[in-house]
Amino acid sequence: xxxxxxxQHALRLQSGAPADFEAIVLGGDVPLVDPQCGxxxxxxGGDPQSFALxxxxxxxxxxxxxxxxEDYWMALLRDVPSANTVPTRWRSxxxxx
Numbered sequence: 034x035x036x037x038x039x040x041q042h043a044l045r046l047q048s049g050a051p052a053d054f055e056a057i058v059l060g061g062d063v064p065l066v067d068p069q070c071g072x073x074x075x076x077x078g079g080d081p082q083s084f085a086l087x088x089x090x091x092x093x094x095x096x097x098x099x100x101x102x103e104d105y106w107m108a109l110l111r112d113v114p115s116a117n118t119v120p121t122r123w124r125s126x127x128x129x130x
Contacts, residue, residue, distance in 0.1 A: 042057060045057055049069070049072065054069060
């Protein structure tokens with residue numbers, strides 16, 4: 034890629050104008066799909082960029098082991114009807130609708 038194209042690309046990204054994004058030279062026939070989505074923000078609630086996620090638990094942690102056990106149980110029970118797993122006295126009555 035030439036230095037001229039790199040400079041043009043940087044200027045188009047900094048401008049934020051939709052027409053400049055459409056003029057970015059690509060290596061093939063596929064156009065950019067929603068190139069400005071990273072510039073969007075939410076008007077309702079908190080801004081997503083202001084929230085932080087906790088780091089994932091360590092692979093050898095008790096939390097990770099508990100999540101694995103839960104996943105195994107879900108896999109084992111996914112094809113078992115809940116009528117076979119919930120005692121009759123705990124089941125809610127059928128809906129009149």
